[in-house]
Amino acid sequence: MFKILKYSFYDLMRSRWSYVYFLFYLMLGFVLLFLNNDLSKAVITLMNVIIILVPLIGTIFGVMYYYNSKEFTELLLAQPVKRSSIFLGQYFGVALSLAMSLVIGLGLPFIFYGIFNSDAIANFSLLLITGVFLTLIFTALAFVIALTNDNKIKGFGYAILLWLFLAVIYDGIFLMSLVFFEDYPLDKFSLIATMLNPIDLSRVLILLKMDISALLGYTGAVFQKFFGTNQGIILSSAMLILWVSVPLYFIRRISNRKDF
Amino acid sequence: MISIENLHKKFGKNQVLKGIDLEIDQGGIFAVLGPNGSGKTTLIKSILGMVVPNSGSIKLNGKSVKNDWKYRNNIDYLPQIANFPGNLTVRELIRMIKDLRSYKKAEDERLIQLFKLEPFLSKKLSNLSGGTKQKVNLVLTFMFDSPLIILDEPTTGLDPISHLRLKELITEEKKKGKTIIITSHIMSFVEEIADEIVFLLEGKIYFKGGIPALKTKTKQPDFEHAIASILTTSYV
Amino acid sequence: MKLPIFILLFFALFFNQGRANTIEVCESCSYKNIKTAIAEAAAFDTIKIKKGVYREFNLHITKPLTIIGEGFPVIDGEDQGEILTIEADNVTIDGLKIINVGTSYTTDFAAVRVVKSENFLIKNLQLERLFFGIYLEKARNGKVINNTILGDAVEEFSSGNGIQLWYCNNVEVIGNTIKKVRDGIYLEFSDDILIKDNISQNNLRYGLHFMFSNNDIYENNIFENNGAGVAVMFSKFITMKGNIFRKNWGTASFGLLLKEINDSEISNNKFVENTVGINIEGSNRINYVDNDFRNNGWAVKVRGACYSNIFKKNNFFNNSFDISYNSKLNDNSFDGNYWSSYTGYDLNKDGIGDVPYRPVKLFSYIVNRTPETIILLRSLFIDIIDFSEKVSPVFTPDNLLDQNPLLKPVSHDIH
8 A cells, every 4th residue: 555655645646736726725825925914814715715615635645546546446456466465555645645746745834934933833733733634635535436436527526516515505504403403402503504514513623722812702602611621622632533544444345346 | 287177267258268177288389379368368367377277287297386476487488468667777677577476587688688688678668669679578588597488479569589599499498398388360470489388268168189199089181280280160 | 247257267277277287107217107197187287108918998088188198008907897988078099009998788888988078189090909999979070080890709799899979979980990890880770971981891791881871972992701791771872982891702692782771973983803893782773973883793783772872983893793683673874884795886987886785784684583502603594594685675774774885995094
């Protein structure tokens, strides 16, 4: 697996798209810092970007890479290499190179502006960690979708749909059910609904660390209380890890049964 | 060397292989022929483990290939469409494949010279023409010394000289006592090199044997007509 | 007969004043403590307290006196109880440092208390480790100037207020600094009060707390980082001008809470980084003019019945929500304000946007209805529905709009 990872990673590190992605984050970081010069403000603005764009890019990039490297995959399949290693290797190649673009692309401008001597360092690291997790999660989901759909157009369609669902539609349903059941105690429900969607979970984790958490009022206090405890931290990390490992399990399973 | 028993494979509703029984012995060149969609590639891919059969068994030297991957160390495979990761150079690709079969010794240098690939070694694969890619493909296939070689449409895109070189290579490997399985649409090429023909029709083996036997069976004077007659009779 | 007595009395008074003495208190003086000095002093005498530490409490001033500290002498109450109680008119206290006021759950001990007196002047005091600071009870026509009150309040129930006015009239509270007490300044049933140039910071509850008090003015004060902010309740004819409400940032905090306030003027104030800039409940006929709202969670939160309020020439910069409403009805007017989230255009270049601005977002309406939905803050879905509501309002009051949104912020430099 590590050999495949190495080559996929190497392949991607030389692809135009990784640079575009890297440069995009680099520019975003510099522009944000240039515009408001305030590290903690920039971190908040960055949150919106990370929550929406990282999953989208992870999804599209994952699907694209899978379809683009189909022949490479076939070449590998005839080699004495374990099947799951091929796909897991490719997956980690993509996910790691995306994560690296994100971390370095955003990290450089913030280091340049002195993040290490700032109070925002904790928030910023949290932002990067969730960003990396979202990359891992959505690239894995993209691979599952691509593996189950040989039709490129369909695969892209489903992948975008999945992103749309988790980034937008899920919150719509969430909101409707909150409004619909407003007469009932909703704390537990909203906690669980948040935990189940990695985008929402990341968003809330970051929001709670920022000082805009004061806006969250009573509901925020309930969340703060939950995520502030060790149990809450363990549970939310477990949730994120689960969101990575379940798709990984499916990648293994599907790749072992698939015909090429 | 290879024994296939009652092999079935379905893609969706399309039953591609309908019970194939095939024994291929050590040594010699076997051509797998058949019209489009007769299951040639599926059969080859089943042997390689790229396609997972619905039922039946494939044994290589008496060992089932199911859920195994190490046996592919003993197979060299030339895929039909040669498309490689575009960001790698030819040299890197060769090094990578060697790396994947880490303990194998390879004679890539000789093959690179044979196909005159030196000028392309540091070019990216995405910049190569179809024919050059096919040559790289051939190098990758023949550089290892495996007892079984599977070639899917090896002549695609080759210029006459390389075509000749390929034929020489194949005969050379045959002399070493290797088993070579070939699919091709070029009948003259098949007739020239194949020791035995396996003819697939609608997912079943229609004929297995030498070219003379085929001619007798179809009562045709030459090979090409023999094939044609099978096709016309079966389509009527 | 009556006239000579009056003249006699007048002379007596004049004569009395004329022989007003200065009494000094210090370790080596004939008066070694303040209590005896007060007891021995005649009306209108001046008591000068030299530098030193005086461990005294329960000092009752029952005649007109001027008490001046030189070099901030310390009166240490040793947590025994109240320290200075003024029960006479025309008393001046100046330049003392008073520490360690007693804490009690039954009596509101203060560093300085004024009871039913007039014409008092309390200035340049430094109060520390206190329960209540300066407590004015049924007092009139006095001044509280340039005092520094530094508390160490931790719990609401065991702490007192910095400056408290109860049933007072015509008092000026100017230039005081109040930190870390329960309520910085507290007013109840007090009319015609001027509160000016004070700084009220880091207090446990309110920076300024205002109840049942009419015709009061407060201007140019700074209220910062108080537990809940400033609360003005059940009062009429209040003028609030040029104040700064800053960093009242907590789950239930606001810059300014208005509850049942009518016929008032709120102008030239700055509301910066508060969870809620102004929280308005049941307040009518208030003019909000020339205020700045910057980086607040909610700039203005309108709840309950609020009628005939006018918002004009205010600047709204980068607030998460500009205006929040909890009903579909609107009887307030928004006109000629600057909104940083306005995205319209100005074709005729008159500085006024050609498209009206809708300051109420759908999400703020939803959050008002179901507070739990706030957990979706900054979700992409919310941005999308906000946008669609902006294009065609369904849930928010459709007459709630600023017909003349400004393209550039109003500059309020001219006071």
